[in-house]
Amino acid sequence: MSKNLYILSITLITLFFFSCSKKEEQFIEPEVVKELPVVNVDSIFIDLDADIIEKKAASVDKVFSNLRRKTGFNGTVLYAEQGRIVYNKAWGFRNLRKRSDSLRVEDVFQLSSVSKMFTAEAVMILKNEGKIDYDVDIREYIPEWPYEGITTRLLLHHRSGLSRYESLADAKWPDRKIPFLNEDMIAFYVEHQPDPYFKPDNGFNYSNVNYALLASIVERVSGMSFADYMRTKIFEPLCMDNSYIYEMRPDTAVSLYIEDVVQGYYMDRRRPMQAPNEYLNGVKGDKMMMSNTEDMFKFLTAVDYGLLLPDSIQDEAFVPGSPKSRKRKDNYGFGWRIPGKYSGCYFHYGWWKAYRSFVIRDDVNDKTIIILTNTNKGPSSDHFWNIIKDATNSLPPSSVNISYWETKNGKPFQYRSYVSR
Numbered sequence: 001m002s003k004n005l006y007i008l009s010i011t012l013i014t015l016f017f018f019s020c021s022k023k024e025e026q027f028i029e030p031e032v033v034k035e036l037p038v039v040n041v042d043s044i045f046i047d048l049d050a051d052i053i054e055k056k057a058a059s060v061d062k063v064f065s066n067l068r069r070k071t072g073f074n075g076t077v078l079y080a081e082q083g084r085i086v087y088n089k090a091w092g093f094r095n096l097r098k099r100s101d102s103l104r105v106e107d108v109f110q111l112s113s114v115s116k117m118f119t120a121e122a123v124m125i126l127k128n129e130g131k132i133d134y135d136v137d138i139r140e141y142i143p144e145w146p147y148e149g150i151t152t153r154l155l156l157h158h159r160s161g162l163s164r165y166e167s168l169a170d171a172k173w174p175d176r177k178i179p180f181l182n183e184d185m186i187a188f189y190v191e192h193q194p195d196p197y198f199k200p201d202n203g204f205n206y207s208n209v210n211y212a213l214l215a216s217i218v219e220r221v222s223g224m225s226f227a228d229y230m231r232t233k234i235f236e237p238l239c240m241d242n243s244y245i246y247e248m249r250p251d252t253a254v255s256l257y258i259e260d261v262v263q264g265y266y267m268d269r270r271r272p273m274q275a276p277n278e279y280l281n282g283v284k285g286d287k288m289m290m291s292n293t294e295d296m297f298k299f300l301t302a303v304d305y306g307l308l309l310p311d312s313i314q315d316e317a318f319v320p321g322s323p324k325s326r327k328r329k330d331n332y333g334f335g336w337r338i339p340g341k342y343s344g345c346y347f348h349y350g351w352w353k354a355y356r357s358f359v360i361r362d363d364v365n366d367k368t369i370i371i372l373t374n375t376n377k378g379p380s381s382d383h384f385w386n387i388i389k390d391a392t393n394s395l396p397p398s399s400v401n402i403s404y405w406e407t408k409n410g411k412p413f414q415y416r417s418y419v420s421r
Contacts (some may be wrong), residue, residue: 053086055393060087063387067379068092072267075356075373076105078293079387082366082395083301088293096265096272096375108242108261108292109372112350114357115289116211118234118299120156120317120335121308122218122226125233128313131221141217142186146193149200152217155210156334157321161198165209166280168194179248179282182216182226185209204322204332208286211335215285226284234308238298243291248282261290264354267377275354275376287352293370300361300368318346318363345388349381362388366397 060079067073074092078085090103126132132141134153139145141152150160165185172188173180197205215226222229227245235243246258255277257263264275281288302308303317320331320338331338336346344364350357356378358371367388406412 049084049395052393052395053084056081056395057087059390059393060387061089063383064089064091067383071379072375073373073379074103074375075371075378076103076107076109076293078105078297078368078370080297080368082398083304084395084398085297086395094262094374096267097274103262106242106292106294108290109357109374110246110258110261110264110287110352110355111289111291111296111357111372112287112352112355113208114296114348114350114359115285115287117317117335117348117359118230118289119211119214119218119285121234121299121303122230123152123156123214124309124313124317124334126218126221128309132217138213138217141220142213144190145186146190147196147200151200152214153321154200155214155217158204158206158210158332159201159322160207160210160213161196161200161202161205162189162207162209162213163194163197164207165189165212165283168192169280173279176279177253178279179250179252179254180279181248181250181282182212182219182284184250185212185283186216204325204328206332208283211286212283213285218285230289234299235295238295238302238307240291240295240298243289243295245284246281246288246290247284254279254281262374264374264376266354267375272375278353281353287350293372296359296370297368300359300370342385342389351376358384360384360388365394 056079060077064073064077068091072092074096076090077087079087088105090105090107092103093099094101094103094107123132127134132152134156135151137148138150138152138155139148147162150162154160165188168188169180169185172192173184197203218224218229219226224232225247227247230245234240248254257274258277258281265272266275303314306314308314317334317336318338319333321333322328322331324331324340329340331340333346335348337348339345339347342362345360345362347358347360349359354374354376356373356375358369358381360369360381361367369384369387371384
């Protein structure tokens with residue numbers, strides 16, 4: 001092949017490939033999308049637990065419908081399982097005398113002795129910060145205290161042996177129009193020194209004085225009022241926007257009623273009687289926390305997930321503080337009762353001046369029920385335990401690695417059917 005012919009052939013081949021590549025790389029004007037399409041999330045997401053939650057909620061609702069009809073149950077209820085709120089409803093009225101102004105789930109109640117679990121949490125936070133020692137004499141924090149041998153741990157476990165401050169105040173406080181405060185309580189024990197029921201750590205006696213003293217220790221150690229400490233360390237971090245500690249000022253008279261909460265009612269007479277405020281409501285730590293069911297569930301979730309404390313500190317709240325006894329069915333940790341009947345469960349009830357409250361937690365099956373009422377009478381807690389122990393329509397964990405679970409436990413995952421769904 002001549003040189004000129006070779007050059008011509010190469011030139012034609014190059015032009016061919018160049019024209020083909022140019023054709024393949026032709027620019028296409030994109031279509032202008034003026035509006036994004038609307039996607040219905042429900043069409044691509046299926047809640048596999050919706051039917052179980054619906055059945056569970058219906059069963060809980062049936063219980064409280066019956067209690068409303070038979071006992072006049074009046075209050076708010078939250079039931080949660082596997083971290084999900086299954087049922088949240090209000091029953092009855094804010095004004096029981098007139099049977100008007102229906103209760104709402106966001107309504108705020110006085111928690112009575114359920115306040116103790118929050119007081120214990122505040123003490124544990126101080127412990128975690130290295131500011132208190134559970135096992136030193138509380139005179140380290142309250143130097144004027146007249147009884148020796150009482151430690152923070154004994155107060156938490158109700159093993160101090162101290163007599164009731166309520167009896168002391170009722171006998172000695174001169175004017176019930178003036179609030180009786182934590183500092184007054186301490187001053188009265190210093191002045192009158194009533195005989196203890198027993199020596200420290202020689203027995204168990206559930207008494208409000210223990211947790212009132214714990215609130216005073218929080219104040220003395222932190223340099224803050226108990227209400228401010230709780231707000232700063234617990235309520236604000238957990239977005240418990242409807243929770244606070246009720247405070248009375250020493251220079252004011254006891255108000256007729258407590259404002260901005262659901263009013264409590266005594267149901268012993270022919271007509272409900274609104275519960276007045278009273279001078280002992282000035283004592284904090286054992287009671288006088290205000291909250292609603294949703295805020296309380298936030299707190300319990302934070303406890304479960306270790307949002308406030310490391311496990312090494314938090315777990316001690318659920319350790320029995322007293323030796324086993326045939327005379328005592330339940331034990332007591334830090335702000336929680338520990339039942340002998342149900343392993344892995346914890347609870348606390350409250351009853352103070354026409355308010356009754358109930359919190360039951362099943363840690364094994366991840367179930368929680370919170371009941372807040374504004375009457376001094378109501379159904380037995382047995383009804384609430386029956387809800388907790390009901391194994392029908394149980395929810396699976398909200399998040400679990402099934403293969404890991406089966407390897408760790410050496411058995412099939414109990415909700416295996418969910419894999420195929």
